[in-house]
Amino acid sequence: xxxxxxxxxxxxxxxxxxxxxxxxxxxxxxxxxxxxxxxxxxxxxxxxxxxxxxxxxxxxxxxxxxxxxxxxxxxxxxxxxxxxxxxxxxxxxxxxxxxxxxxxxxxxxxxxxxxxxxxxxxxxxxxxxxxxxxxxxxxxxxxxxxxxxxxxxxxxxxxxxxxxxxxxxxxxxxxxxxx
Amino acid sequence: xxxxxxxxxxxxxxxxxxxxxxxxxxxxxxxxxxxxxxxxxxxxxxxxxxxxxxxxxxxxxxxxxxxxxxxxxxxxxxxxxxxxxxxxxxxxxxxxxxxxxxxxxxxxxxxxxxxxxxxxxxxxxxxxxxxxxxxxxxxxxxxxxxxxxxxxxxxxxxxxxxxxxxxxxxxxxxxxxxxxxxxxxxxxxxxxxxxxxxxxxxxxxxxxxxxxxxxxxxxxxxxxxxxxxxxxxxxxxxxxxxxxxxxxxxxxxxxxxxxxxxxxxxxxxxxxxxxxxxxxxxxxxxxxxxxxxxxxxxxxxxxxxxxxxxxxxxxxxxxxxxxxxxxxxxxxxxxxxxxxxxxxxxxxxxxxxxxxxxxxxxxxxxxxxxxxxxxxxxxxxxxxxxxxxxxxxxxxxxxxxxxxxxxxxxxxxxxxxxxxxxxxxxxxxxxxxxxxxxxxxxxxxxxxxxxxxxxxxxxxxxxxxxxxxxxxxxxxxxxxxxxxxxxxxxxxxxxxxxxxxxxxxxxxxxxxxxxxxxxxxxxxxxxxxxxxxxxxxxxxxxxxxxxxxxxxxxxxxxxxxxxxxxxxxxxxxxxxxxxxxxxxxxxxxxxxxxxxxxxxxxxxxxxxxxxxxxxxxxxxxxxxxxxxxxxxxxxxxxxxxxxxxxxxxxxxxxxxxxxxxxxxxxxxxxxxxxxxxxxxxxxxxxxxxxxxxxxxxxxxxxxxxxxxxxxxxxxxxxxxxxxxxxxxxxxxxxxxxxxxxxxxxxxxxxxxxxxxxxxxxxxxxxxxxxxxxxxxxxxxxxxxxxxxxx
Numbered sequence: 001x002x003x004x005x006x007x008x009x010x011x012x013x014x015x016x017x018x019x020x021x022x023x024x025x026x027x028x029x030x031x032x033x034x035x036x037x038x039x040x041x042x043x044x045x046x047x048x049x050x051x052x053x054x055x056x057x058x059x060x061x062x063x064x065x066x067x068x069x070x071x072x073x074x075x076x077x078x079x080x081x082x083x084x085x086x087x088x089x090x091x092x093x094x095x096x097x098x099x100x101x102x103x104x105x106x107x108x109x110x111x112x113x114x115x116x117x118x119x120x121x122x123x124x125x126x127x128x129x130x131x132x133x134x135x136x137x138x139x140x141x142x143x144x145x146x147x148x149x150x151x152x153x154x155x156x157x158x159x160x161x162x163x164x165x166x167x168x169x170x171x172x173x174x175x176x177x178x179x
Numbered sequence: 180x181x182x183x184x185x186x187x188x189x190x191x192x193x194x195x196x197x198x199x200x201x202x203x204x205x206x207x208x209x210x211x212x213x214x215x216x217x218x219x220x221x222x223x224x225x226x227x228x229x230x231x232x233x234x235x236x237x238x239x240x241x242x243x244x245x246x247x248x249x250x251x252x253x254x255x256x257x258x259x260x261x262x263x264x265x266x267x268x269x270x271x272x273x274x275x276x277x278x279x280x281x282x283x284x285x286x287x288x289x290x291x292x293x294x295x296x297x298x299x300x301x302x303x304x305x306x307x308x309x310x311x312x313x314x315x316x317x318x319x320x321x322x323x324x325x326x327x328x329x330x331x332x333x334x335x336x337x338x339x340x341x342x343x344x345x346x347x348x349x350x351x352x353x354x355x356x357x358x359x360x361x362x363x364x365x366x367x368x369x370x371x372x373x374x375x376x377x378x379x380x381x382x383x384x385x386x387x388x389x390x391x392x393x394x395x396x397x398x399x400x401x402x403x404x405x406x407x408x409x410x411x412x413x414x415x416x417x418x419x420x421x422x423x424x425x426x427x428x429x430x431x432x433x434x435x436x437x438x439x440x441x442x443x444x445x446x447x448x449x450x451x452x453x454x455x456x457x458x459x460x461x462x463x464x465x466x467x468x469x470x471x472x473x474x475x476x477x478x479x480x481x482x483x484x485x486x487x488x489x490x491x492x493x494x495x496x497x498x499x500x501x502x503x504x505x506x507x508x509x510x511x512x513x514x515x516x517x518x519x520x521x522x523x524x525x526x527x528x529x530x531x532x533x534x535x536x537x538x539x540x541x542x543x544x545x546x547x548x549x550x551x552x553x554x555x556x557x558x559x560x561x562x563x564x565x566x567x568x569x570x571x572x573x574x575x576x577x578x579x580x581x582x583x584x585x586x587x588x589x590x591x592x593x594x595x596x597x598x599x600x601x602x603x604x605x606x607x608x609x610x611x612x613x614x615x616x617x618x619x620x621x622x623x624x625x626x627x628x629x630x631x632x633x634x635x636x637x638x639x640x641x642x643x644x645x646x647x648x649x650x651x652x653x654x655x656x657x658x659x660x661x662x663x664x665x666x667x668x669x670x671x672x673x674x675x676x677x678x679x680x681x682x683x684x685x686x687x688x689x690x691x692x693x694x695x696x697x698x699x700x701x702x703x704x705x706x707x708x709x710x711x712x713x714x715x716x717x718x719x720x721x722x723x724x725x726x727x728x729x730x731x732x733x734x735x736x737x738x739x740x741x742x743x744x745x746x747x748x749x750x751x752x753x754x755x756x757x758x759x760x761x762x763x764x765x766x767x768x769x770x771x772x773x774x775x776x777x778x779x780x781x782x783x784x785x786x787x788x789x790x791x792x793x794x795x796x797x798x799x800x801x802x803x804x805x806x807x808x809x810x811x812x813x814x815x816x817x818x819x820x821x822x823x824x825x826x827x828x829x830x831x832x833x834x835x836x837x838x839x840x841x842x843x844x845x846x847x848x849x850x851x852x853x854x855x856x857x858x859x860x861x862x863x864x865x866x867x868x869x870x871x872x873x874x875x876x877x878x879x880x881x882x883x884x885x886x887x888x889x890x891x892x893x894x895x896x897x898x899x900x901x902x903x904x905x906x907x908x909x910x911x912x913x914x915x916x917x918x919x920x921x922x923x924x925x926x927x928x929x930x931x932x933x934x935x936x937x938x939x940x941x942x943x944x945x946x947x948x949x950x951x952x953x954x955x956x957x958x959x960x961x962x963x964x965x966x967x968x969x
Contacts, residue, residue, distance in 0.1 A: 028300070030300065031300070035299075038210075038211075039213065042213070043204070044204065044207075044208075044210075044211035045203070045204015045205070045206075046204070047208070047210075047378075047379070047429070048210065049378045049379070049380075049462070050462040050885070050886055051461060051462060052462065052885055052886065052887070054885070054886035054887070055378060055462075055886065055891075057378060084204065085202075085203065085204040086203065086204045088202075088203065089202075089203040094199075094203070096199060096202060096203065100202040100203065103198070103202055104194055104195060104198040104199075104202065105194070107192075107195070107851045107852070107854070107855045109198065109201060109202065110430075110683035110684070110685070110855055110859060111377070111378070111379070111427075111428060111429045111430040111682055111683030112197065112198075112201030112202070112206055112427065112429070112683070113208065113377075113378045113379045113427075113429025113430060114378050114429075115201055115202060116204055119202065138894050138895075139894075139895075141893075141894040142893040142894040142895040143893075144893075145378060145886075145891050145893065146378070147376055147377060147378045147430050147432070147859070147862075147863070147891075148378075148430055148683045148855070148859045149855060149858060149859050149862075150858035150859045150861060150862035150897050150900065150923075151862070151893070151894035151897050152858055152897070152899050152900060153855065153858065154894070155894060
């Protein structure tokens with residue numbers, strides 16, 4: 001039995017900024033960001049589907065950009081802003097965000113395992129490209145794998161969210177110009 | 180007795196109750212479970228396809244820092260997993276699957292030892308230190324090798340490497356029918372070996388609960404009670420000493436409806452070590468060492484009269500089941516399904532079939548979504564297309580002349596089909612394709628030298644198999660019934676249990692819709708419990724599209740019984756007969772004076788807290804149990820798929836330009852959920868038709884061990900699907916619903932293949948196999964000189 005010591009010699013203390021909270025983690029250099037998020041910080045909303053960067057289930061935002069958290073070591077994320085699926089709903093009321101509501105309205109999820117990855121992919125993409133067309137969205141959705149939905153309703157959900165955000169902004173702009 | 184018709188939830192796309200937690204990262208999947216002191220297991224797996232184990236040396240494994248233990252089969256002394264059919268040895272050869280390989284390995288990836296460590300990284304380190312020595316045996320990697328005279332045997336007891344060999348039906352005079360028929364067509368259809376590929380790999384967390392004297396096994400399975408049975412037998416525990424709990428599950432598609440070896444081994448390790456043990460399969464193991472699917476070979480011929488009406492069908496089906504029979508279904512699941520149901524939606528007057536399951540040195544198979552139906556539908560639809568060409572008939576017209584139109588219809592296969600809309604769906608699908616302008620566009624494209632093809636498939640999806648249907652296959656473990664309990668607590672809130680287990684199918688929503696309607700209750704008051712062998716008395720889980728047809732019926736019946744009890748309590752309070760009351764929006768009201776009503780809260784208060792007020796013939800409490808089984812041949816959903824493809828010269832790409840689906844699953848409890856099942860199923864069917872395949876080299880090494888080698892389609896490759904609904908309610912399920920889980924997967928491969936062949940028509944090339952690779956299409960499109968034309 002070797003189940004006596006802690007983490008072994010080769011550990012380091014890192015600081016991670018996740019969803020606006022600062023965490024200090026003692027971890028081995030080889031641990032991936034997704035494993036630290038899930039198992040050290042217990043933020044289990046981010047899922048692991050392949051561990052080689054293809055399926056995208058582990059997608060989180062690092063400084064606002066979608067990243068495969070299975071392809072990044074936790075230590076590499078020091079000093080960056082990390083955002084996970086747990087950040088999307090209102091932390092006080094639990095109310096779902098417009099993007100999350102669009103997924104439910106369009107039946108953009110079934111088993112829900114890939115869903116956090118698609119949500120974070122869309123969250124990062126729409127922030128950067130609010131004017132994205134449905135075709136652009138389909139292109140981006142092709143970055144991740146889903147086995148349940150056939151993708152159509154995921155594309156529709158993200159497109160509906162983008163469209164609603166645009167019309168809201170337009171309405172806001174109109175209101176501004178009236179004042 | 181329900182509330183006013185317009186309040187009804189069944190038939191409406193009620194928002195999914197699963198969604199808020201799954202969307203906000205609050206779901207709980209197996210790998211999300213963390214227990215104090217938990218250890219992590221991984222498996223030393225065979226590196227050879229076939230061989231005897233001469234030595235397993237785990238000494239260095241045990242010295243790796245962080246490794247707590249390592250066990251072989253000899254250390255754990257577990258019982259084997261053996262699936263049985265009640266058939267003579269000439270028809271079925273039982274084979275045992277040991278939890279860990281003992282003296283022989285039969286496929287690359289077979290578990291040989293389990294390594295348990297403090298964390299998953301350290302467990303991986305441990306695997307690298309394992310030393311296993313094999314004396315290799317010649318691997319059997321394909322049907323031709325398996326069936327060759329004098330071939331080495333995968334299992335000593337299985338002569339000719341054949342586990343199942345069944346000849347069925349053999350209509351008298353069938354040879355004469357073929358001899359005399361004006362048109363006989365042949366096909367030779369092969370489908371590739373696939374992985375059902377739930378995005379969540381398999382996994383388990385096992386823990387001995389000393390207070391309850393019970394092994395608690397969290398695992399993502401579609402069949403929790405069957406896992407409990409196998410775990411208790413392998414571990415030699417009473418069944419009550421095993422509790423299987425299924426948390427949220429990231430898909431299954433059949434891969435998780437059979438009992439795996441790793442979850443049993445992880446449980447054994449947890450018992451040995453007295454600590455919780457988690458095993459999470461990695462993608463490499465999931466692709467190559469879990470359960471695969473689909474590899475089949477059909478040699479079939481069909482006889483037609485001059486008008487294109489089918490006269491007879493003669494088929495030989497060989498299913499490559501890999502190294503072991505799966506529990507509880509056995510290797511018979513695929514050939515027996517194909518043999519029983521191949522005539523499908525067509526009026527076939529004469530039929531003969533031989534169905535075989537062969538064993539090879541490849542990972543074992545599980546019944547993947549559709550189970551033989553995608554393959555036999557492909558074979559049938561190829562026969563139809565070939566006959567249409569031979570007889571110069573329109574491909575839709577030849578189907579129109581052959582589909583079953585008078586119901587109930589008892590086929591040559593002794594199966595009685597309940598009413599469906601086979602002809603209507605075909606006509607509607609063709610109209611949808613035509614009205615969208617695809618025939619015109621095809622003509623224009625052909626004139627420009629482009630290659631656009633239109634293809635169809637007609638099929639039915641037998642769902643709601645009851646115990647009678649499984650007994651007919653002579654399974655020793657006979658699934659079928661489902662048991663539901665519905666209870667109301669003192670606050671008037673309702674809990675329903677089902678023996679089925681949702682893993683994406685939305686049962687928490689659809690079953691709650693059924694209960695809410697039956698009791699005339701706000702859906703927010705209803706909660707579904709599933710996937711816990713201590714909470715659910717018994718169940719057969721979710722497979723074969725049984726959940727809504729069978730499980731939903733049981734839930735409906737139990738809720739109805741609970742409603743009856745509420746009415747009886749209210750009637751007693753009023754001094755009237757129960758028949759003089761009805762349920763209405765959370766209350767029981769008097770029929771003669773609907774303004775007079777008693778709330779469920781009031782009645783629950785009486786039933787539990789003031790039971791002295793109840794009459795003698797009413798027991799305290801508010802709980803009802805019902806069992807539903809299907810005593811006939813089940814119910815048949817049906818659909819027609821229509822596909823438009825364009826083939827690209829140079830790349831050989833098959834681009835899907837349009838996809839139409841006309842489906843009929845009886846009463847759609849939640850139309851949005853049904854559409855989701857259709858779209859997802861179609862995506863998986865397209866995957867099989869065009870992309871996914873696991874091949875093996877001559878040494879039995881699997882080709883695909885990562886997503887770099889196994890092409891899972893993305894939003895690029897999967898088209899939008901236009902869905903039309905027809906509704907032929909089922910007469911014998913309690914809700915009028917038929918199953919809807921598998922149809923998309925069943926219909927897509929045949930429709931895509933037919934569309935590709937339509938596009939290839941000018942080349943004279945016809946394809947019969949899937950996946951249709953770019954290379955095949957590219958070759959077919961290379962212009963030929965007239966002499967080269969096949």
